[in-house]
Amino acid sequence: MTNDQCECIIDILENYDEAICIYRVPPNLRQVNAKAYTPQFISVGPFHHGKHELKAMEVKKKIYQHEFQKSRNLTRAFSEFKDYIEKTEGDIRRCYAAAGDSDSLPRGKEFVDMIELDAIFIMEFFLRSVESEKNGDEYKDDYVLSKPWLKKGIELDLILLENQIPFSILTELYTFVDVNYQQAERRDNITKDMAGGFLDLACEYFKHYCPVKNAEHLPVKEKEVRHLTDLIRSFYIPIELKSCLTTSPDDNTICSATELQEAGVTFKAVSDRCLLDIKFNKPKSLNYLPCLSFLLFNKSVKPSLELPKLTVESKTENVLQNLIALKQCHSPNHQYICNYIALIDGLIYSKEDLGLLLRRNVIVNRLGNHAAVKKMINSLRKEIVISSTCYQELITKLKGHHNAIWNRRMETLSSVYFRDLWRTSLTIVGLAVLAFTFIPFL
Template identity: 35%
Template sequence: MAKEKQPLMRDLEQGIELGENETRSGHAGRWSEGLIGPQSPKHGTVHKAKVVSVTTKPDSSSRSEISGIWPSSFSEEYCCIYRVPNRLRRVNPEAYTPQMLLIGPLQHSKKAEALELSKTDSRYLDYMNMELHKKKYLNDIADIYGDKIVTDLMNIIKTDEKFIRESYAESTDWIKSEEFEEMILLDSVFILWFFIQAETNQNIRKGEDIVFWEPCLATTILEDLILLENQLPYALLERLSKKFFLNLTTKDTFRDIILRAFKVESKIKEEMKFRHFTDLVRRVRVETLGLTEETIRKAKELDPPTTIKSLHNADKLDSAGVKFVNVDQKNELSLLIDFEDGILKIPCFIAEDNTERILRNLMALEQCHYPGTAFVCNYIVFLDFLIDTEQDVDLLVKKGVIKNWLGHQESVAKMVNKLCLGLVEFKSHYYDIATRLNNHYDSRCNRSIATLRRVYFKDLWTGTATVAAVVILLLTLIGTVASVLQVTQSDDKSPPAPPLA
């Protein structure tokens, strides 16, 4: 087996394209057996599609040799995929970096560095493994459904190349057309075949796929597919999926499969459109606000700034008698917040391992694409005001407003406080609520009543003791008054003193 590793590894190091007859079973790393199944023929589709190798570098004859440059013209209609602004990335670069799967032109330059960097960073070895796995998937569908489906998919991509390129907020001219089309083909086929195998009964090769042998790999792929820079236009994927579904025995649409995979099938309206997976996750949250198109349109208008400048933290608001209530126990994605009659209704915030990655990418999308209706950013800023210390987290956990799966309460406080670093907020959807909360806190009457409740009626025993003490005090006072009255009446009935001689 050791001898079989040499040719493939040498090919990878030299950047040689994998040929039709080359074995893939000897690749180093934990993916070695998953690259191709024992019964899978070594199909020639990869060669026919002229798929570039994992180490292909941009050709010097490309229209531009520099990635990351803005396009000469901006397509407001199609543009929806952005590179995360540096003011956000520098706070936590890992939150925007794929763990193992590279998708789309914004990540394409990383493939040229993968081989060298894999010597010191195992993540780049995963990048290379996934590039080979994409080719395996292309081979699989060609073997199962025939070469024509690959040709049809490539023709769609060629037809839509201009639209695909204009979906990105930076120029992709540095990638030549042939290389660009091959990259989109590989990425699209991988996404489609991954979801089809995971969410339908079309498990023709699933048992031979290492991605589904190790559940953590499939979970990691789903997490990577939410990252803003790791996107393909959903309209393209939906169009390509029709070629697949002509050969599948399922009543599900690709949309059904996607919603089920991301566990949002019951949380989104059928008519709701989205541009890519990051946009899908954001729209599911925004839809909980129940806003009409007219309301959203007005929110985009340039009104005077209504950002929240100050808001007391949860501990102080609690001291002023504000009650915290989980507004929607069934939907942890809700953004609905309300304050009425001293009760702050707020959705439950679940703090877990992947919370920060998801929120940061949703917020980055809003900063770039929805600056006037950045409702997720507004929600996080509001939460940031409520949480200053671990005492605030502890209070909100007790009230059921936060579920802490990170361990220490301080971890949640630090995460929330860092989420807003680098944000630029134009207006807040929760401005009026913050104003009412501040007015409630500023009322001396509210603070006095809250202090009375907190000190003398904080629990059953303290409240009982307080009531008993008040009753005893009242009885004592009544007894004292009665004694004084009795003495006074006795003095009035006594005979007058005799006159002095």
């Protein structure tokens, strides 16, 4: 363990508080790819507040604040919300792991104004983004929404671990706004997206990260979400995995994709399932009659590894690295995201493994270069300290299937003699000729 790692762990322990949920990224992770954790367009919260390169968006924030108050008639809500922040300033500050430099964080009025401005910007930005998708002309003159590159850049900045405010602040703002709408009897102005809770609005905005379209069926409740990074993390983790106790990784190395294929395992890409929801299906009949696995026209009897699609694009690495950083700092004994990265990295040992997963659409490459995909997955694995895994049962089943020599022999027989209809026909004809030749000989 390096000195930087030791210092980081000591800092976190010295400043530990149950309320802490927003952290500075540890130095060992930052040195792998510092840009992945640094906001490029907008600052949210105290860690990057006041940086010169991000000041341009501070003007846009104030414009959004003014428009939010003016167009939605929320003068009373603003006053109530600011009072709420002032009363809970201490609780809000405790959400940040200052790592020994708490005096450098804004205080008093500056801190209150910062939290208020950031919360209102996020609320208005989400509302405008959702409304513009339904009615594109409504915000055609909006400086941010009219520039796709800027809109996407802000979206990525809002996911960064160091660029957060507590989710409870956004929930409270939403409550104040909704109550004032009802009291002012201005329900005709409220959008359908404002009719539910803030979690519904956030899920609608981040819907392309979430396979579950109905917030009622999300694997997380509003009070359980700590911030937007944590919300994205919750989209990836199924309820079953959360209830699964992690075990010590005595032998958590998984066979590569081509090794599993050589043992008869097929790979299936699935949709509408959380990213970490990986399942191995093996018909019980194969436990008694392994020879059934080489039947070409009965794929239902073949063992299959079902993996949700992993779309690799320019933003994928940044998003996953921030989720990894979150779990390395918070609840390190439940490192589901880290376990997933380790599993995928184990499957891809060579370019042949990657090619197999790409052909099966388990991984969708939008980077263009296959080598870049492998490099990205390998880089995500760097500097991850894994003390437990939630995939131990899955790994054990896959290794047990691979280590059974009969499974590999049956797959060899299938791939050599029964790979396609033409080869199957030739094999059957050959066997028939052999039989008709051998019988007269006897």
